[in-house]
Amino acid sequence: MSLAIETIDLTKRYGNIVAVNKLNIRVKSGTIHGFLGPNGAGKTTTIKILVGLLRPDGGRVIVLGEEIRESGPKVQSRIGYMPELPRFPKHLKGWELLDIYGQMYCIPSQERKSRIRRLLEIVGLKGRENDFIGEYSKGMQQRLGIAQALLSEPDLVILDEPSIGLDPVGMVDVREIIKDIARKGVTVFISSHLLSEVEQTCTHVSIINRGVCLAEGPLGDIIGKIAGSSVLEIEVAEGLDKIINIVRDLPFVSAVQVEGSRLIIESHVREDIRPKISRAITEAGGTIIYMNMRMKRLEEAFIRLIRGEDR
Amino acid sequence: MSGENIREMRRLKMTTQLLAIIRYELLWNVRKKKLLGAIAAAFIITTLTLALPVIFGSVYNRPIKSDPNYVISNSGSGSLILFLFALVTTMNSISGEFESGTIIPLLAKPISRTLILTGKIIAAIFTVLAAYSLLYAYLVIGGIILYGPQDNLNLIPLCMLGDMLSTTVWMSIILATGALSKNTTLTTVIGVITFLAANIGTSIISFFTEGAWILHYFPGNGATGYIKTLGIIRSLNLSTGTDNIAKIIIQYMLNPSAHVTYVKIEMGGTQVSPPIFRELYSEPLSLVLFRALVVAATYITALLLLAWYAFKKTQVLE
Numbered sequence: 001m002s003l004a005i006e007t008i009d010l011t012k013r014y015g016n017i018v019a020v021n022k023l024n025i026r027v028k029s030g031t032i033h034g035f036l037g038p039n040g041a042g043k044t045t046t047i048k049i050l051v052g053l054l055r056p057d058g059g060r061v062i063v064l065g066e067e068i069r070e071s072g073p074k075v076q077s078r079i080g081y082m083p084e085l086p087r088f089p090k091h092l093k094g095w096e097l098l099d100i101y102g103q104m105y106c107i108p109s110q111e112r113k114s115r116i117r118r119l120l121e122i123v124g125l126k127g128r129e130n131d132f133i134g135e136y137s138k139g140m141q142q143r144l145g146i147a148q149a150l151l152s153e154p155d156l157v158i159l160d161e162p163s164i165g166l167d168p169v170g171m172v173d174v175r176e177i178i179k180d181i182a183r184k185g186v187t188v189f190i191s192s193h194l195l196s197e198v199e200q201t202c203t204h205v206s207i208i209n210r211g212v213c214l215a216e217g218p219l220g221d222i223i224g225k226i227a228g229s230s231v232l233e234i235e236v237a238e239g240l241d242k243i244i245n246i247v248r249d250l251p252f253v254s255a256v257q258v259e260g261s262r263l264i265i266e267s268h269v270r271e272d273i274r275p276k277i278s279r280a281i282t283e284a285g286g287t288i289i290y291m292n293m294r295m296k297r298l299e300e301a302f303i304r305l306i307r308g309e310d311r
Numbered sequence: 312m313s314g315e316n317i318r319e320m321r322r323l324k325m326t327t328q329l330l331a332i333i334r335y336e337l338l339w340n341v342r343k344k345k346l347l348g349a350i351a352a353a354f355i356i357t358t359l360t361l362a363l364p365v366i367f368g369s370v371y372n373r374p375i376k377s378d379p380n381y382v383i384s385n386s387g388s389g390s391l392i393l394f395l396f397a398l399v400t401t402m403n404s405i406s407g408e409f410e411s412g413t414i415i416p417l418l419a420k421p422i423s424r425t426l427i428l429t430g431k432i433i434a435a436i437f438t439v440l441a442a443y444s445l446l447y448a449y450l451v452i453g454g455i456i457l458y459g460p461q462d463n464l465n466l467i468p469l470c471m472l473g474d475m476l477s478t479t480v481w482m483s484i485i486l487a488t489g490a491l492s493k494n495t496t497l498t499t500v501i502g503v504i505t506f507l508a509a510n511i512g513t514s515i516i517s518f519f520t521e522g523a524w525i526l527h528y529f530p531g532n533g534a535t536g537y538i539k540t541l542g543i544i545r546s547l548n549l550s551t552g553t554d555n556i557a558k559i560i561i562q563y564m565l566n567p568s569a570h571v572t573y574v575k576i577e578m579g580g581t582q583v584s585p586p587i588f589r590e591l592y593s594e595p596l597s598l599v600l601f602r603a604l605v606v607a608a609t610y611i612t613a614l615l616l617l618a619w620y621a622f623k624k625t626q627v628l629e
Contacts, residue, residue, distance in 0.1 A: 014628070051419045053627040077421035087412035089335070091342040103331035104420040106324050148416060 004029045004064060004156050004187035005050060011058035012045050012211075019045040021211035022059065027189055027204070029155075032182045034202035034219070035191040038306055042211035043191045044084060047160050050189075051081045064155055077105060080154035084161040084191075086145035090134030094125055094144055097133060098151060105152040119147040122177060124170075138165035146177060156187045163197050175201050199298040207305055214305050219298065224268040226301040232265040232277060235290035243286045250280060262290075328422045332430025333437070335417075336404065340438040345399040350442050353392045357446055360385050361453040377459030382451055383565075386470045387557035388443070390532060393474060394506045396442060397481030398499065400435040405622060406489040406498050415627055424623045432486070432615065439478050443471045466564055473557030480530050480553045480607050481506070483614035490621035506531065513552065518576045521591060527551050527599075528606055536573040538562055538596065551599050553607045559600045569596040 005027035012020040020042040027033045037043050048054040050063055061068040066075045088097050095116060102112035120126045123143040128136070136144065142165050149157055159178070163171045171194075178201050182188050192198050198205065199219065206216040215222050236243055240261065247265055248256045252273055255266040267273045274293055281288055340346055368375045405428075408414035417427065447467050454461050484505060489498040509531025517523040523534040533552030549555070549562060549571055562569065572593040576586050 048627060053415065053418055055626060074421070076419065079419070081416070081419040083412075083415045083419070085412075086416055088416065089339060089411075089413050091339050092335070096338065100331050100335045101416075101420060103334070104328050104422045106327050145416070 002029045002065070003027060003062070004031075005033075005189060006062040007046070007059060008062075009059035010046065010049065010056055010061055012042070012049060012054060013057050019211055020049070020056075023208065023211055023213055025206045025208075025213050025216060027187060027206075029187050030182070030185050031204045032178060032188045032190065032202045034198035034205040035189060035208070036193070036195070036198060036205055036302060037208040039193070041208045043208065044160060045211075046208075047081075047158055047189075047191055050158060051079060052076060077152060078155045080149035080152060080157040082145040082149040082157075082159045082162060085138070085164060086141060086148075088133045088141060088144060088148075090132060093130050093132055094120070094136070095129040097144070098129075098148060101148050102151055107152065115151060115153070116147075119150055122150075122180075123147045124173060139167060139170050142166055143170070143173075146174065150177075150181065154186065156189065157181060158189045160191045161193070162190060163192065163194050171197065195297070195299045195302055205298070207302060209306055215301075223298055223301045226305050230267045230269075230273060230293055230295050232263075232267065232273060233290070233292045234263045234265065234277065234281070234288055235261055236263070236281060237287040237289050239284070239286050243281055243284055246280055246284045247277065250276065252276070325426065328426055329430050329433075332422065332427050333434045336431045336434030337437060339404075340400055340434060343399060345402075346438065346442075349392075349395040349399045350445070352395060353388070353442065353446050354449065356389065356392060357450050357453070361450065361457055365457055375457065379458075379460060379462040381458040382454035382461045383463040383466060383470075383561060385450065385454075386447070386467065386561060387555065388446070388474045388477075390506070390510050390554045392446075393478045393554055394481050394502075396439045397435075397478045397485055398502055400438050401431075401482045401485045402489065402499050402502065403495045404431045404435065404489065405486060405618070406493045406495045409493040409625075409627075410495060418627060425619065428486075428490075428619055428622050432482070435482055436475065436479065439482075440471070440475055443474055447471055463561075463565070466561055469560050469564065470557045473560045476604070476607050476611075477554050477556050480610045483611045483618070484530065487614040487618040487621070490618040490625070493625070509552070510554070514550075517550075517573075521575055523573060523575070523591075527602055530554070530606075530610055533603075534573055536571040538566065538569050539572050539593070549599075551603060553603060553610065556600075556603050556607060559596070559603055563596050563600045566596065570594065571596055571599050 003026055005025065007023050007025050010020055010023040011018070023042065023046060035043055035046070045054060049056050049061055050068065052068060056069070063075055064078050068075060092100070098116045098119070099112060102116065107115065120129050123146050125140060125143050125147065128140065133141065133144065142162070146159070146162060149159065162174050166174060175197065178188050178190065190198065190202065202219055204217060205219050205222055207214045207222070215226060240258070240263070244256055244258065244263065247253055247263065252267050252269045253265055254268045257264040265277065272293070274291060278288060278291070365375055408417065418424070447470070451461065451464060451467065481502070485498060485502045488501045489495070492498055509529055513526045513529055513532050514535065517526055517534045526533040530553045532550040532554050535548055535550045538549050549558065551559070551571070570593045573591045574588045575591055577589055
């Protein structure tokens with residue numbers, strides 16, 4: 001699979017502060033790729049370099065097969081970008097802004113009109129297009145930001161915190177929009193601190209801290225590798241000591257803890273391990289009197305990774 | 312696709328993008344309350360220019376004489392109008408975009424920064440030209456109504472171009488300051504200080520020193536002198552700076568062979584002695600006009616290059 005974004009030893013400094021430190025990320029084409037990290041991790045700096053707003057101090061950036069340092073506006077025409085908390089000129093009306101931006105992409109007039117009409121409907125701004133942007137709420141500006149990012153029908157969409165300022169309905173709408181554009185083969189690169197949103201939307205993630213990439217890959221693999229994919233809580237009637245050893249030896253079990261009469265079993269695979277565990281315990285002569293399973297969340301993987309890094 | 316076709320497509324693309332940025336900026340300019348305020352101020356000043364002789368005439372019971380040269384002799388906008396128009400159209404066209412964050416989505420579009428700056432400058436020039444067209448139309452119509460048929464109205468377009476050039480000098484100063492500082496307040500303060508220094512300061516220097524020739528090379532009002540034709544004083548107070556290009560053009564078109572004589576005011580030894588005007592030197596009006604045009608062009612080129620360089624190299628940190 002080809003790469004939509006590749007950074008090789010990307011470095012950016014602000015004076016003595018190293019915001020991005022030899023960052024290596026690889027975003028596969030056609031994926032919805034989450035870009036995660038705590039505040040100040042270097043996410044927005046990296047994104048600004050990707051869209052040509054900042055110049056890197058070192059390393060290489062390849063976007064859609066072109067070196068970003070050299071390509072400039074040429075590759076920008078294939079990228080749709082929504083900045084964090086986007087701000088647009090208040091003196092323009094929603095329609096005027098999209099029409100002018102469309103003109104900058106050299107989209108023919110008739111095509112522009114039909115795309116704008118469609119996008120306004122998708123982002124839920126239909127009926128408000130002739131209002132001045134100064135009269136828009138934060139959420140509406142966010143929706144306008146998404147519309148302008150999709151205007152050129154880009155190959156790569158970069159969204160910096162797309163859910164900030166949106167109400168729960170807006171968040172669901174954005175999630176659906178992102179999935180919908182990805183279905184058309186567009187690569188979506190999302191920076192977000194809303195891990196539940198990323199978990200529900202993204203297929204792949206990169207987790208960065210202090211400008212360095214800590215983990216990258218398919219979402220399930222990352223959660224499995226770092227946090228274990230699922231946790232199974234079991235209470236058995238008798239023979240706990242014997243059962244512990246049997247369960248510990250199972251190939252999909254990564255850790256076992258004992259809490260009173262209960263076993264806490266962590267697994268690194270994202271499949272339902274209950275039948276296998278149940279069979280193993282029964283064969284060992286144990287009787288299960290309570291069983292509860294929960295899947296590990298991205299949040300746990302993220303926190304474990306960041307805290308581990310900070311220690 | 313042949314090289315010619317590629318070049319043609321590139322040209323077409325650039326034109327479309329340039330028109331987009333001009334539209335973006337023009338819509339901003341025409342919706343600025345500050346611009347409406349500046350136009351209102353300019354109309355008030357023009358109204359006073361037209362009406363004051365009428366008001367004084369009625370107060371002192373003197374009938375208004377028809378004057379075929381009234382409009383042309385009052386053409387050439389004053390420094391304040393030139394500066395105000397430049398200020399309101401350009402004070403936040405770069406810095407304001409950085410302060411509000413609207414520059415981020417704009418710079419992420421596939422349009423070069425050079426084109427963005429060019430579009431902004433063209434839009435500002437169109438806006439100011441439209442404002443001058445309204446003002447001069449008002450002056451001409453008002454002049455004809457109050458002072459009868461007017462001569463030399465064919466010079467009005469030249470006059471507008473002169474005013475435009477003068478305004479562009481101020482625009483360049485403000486744009487360069489805005490591109491360097493990215494702060495509208497600072498840009499405005501520096502602009503106003505430069506304006507005051509270039510107008511009030513230069514007038515004082517011109518009247519009281521012998522080294523006023525250096526003021527020919529400053530923006531605003533330069534050295535002040537008299538216009539003489541065949542040794543006769545034709546007009547008082549013609550200033551040489553970049554703010555007076557329209558007035559110099561008119562004087563040159565009306566009196567191509569005229570000379571400008573610079574003077575210095577020397578105060579009398581006692582309080583009762585009147586000040587003495589001492590003539591310093593003379594030079595042809597054609598030279599004054601040529602120099603004013605070259606100085607204006609130099610300022611515009613240098614400052615716009617500075618603005619372009621600063622804008623092109625700027626990184627969007629916030």
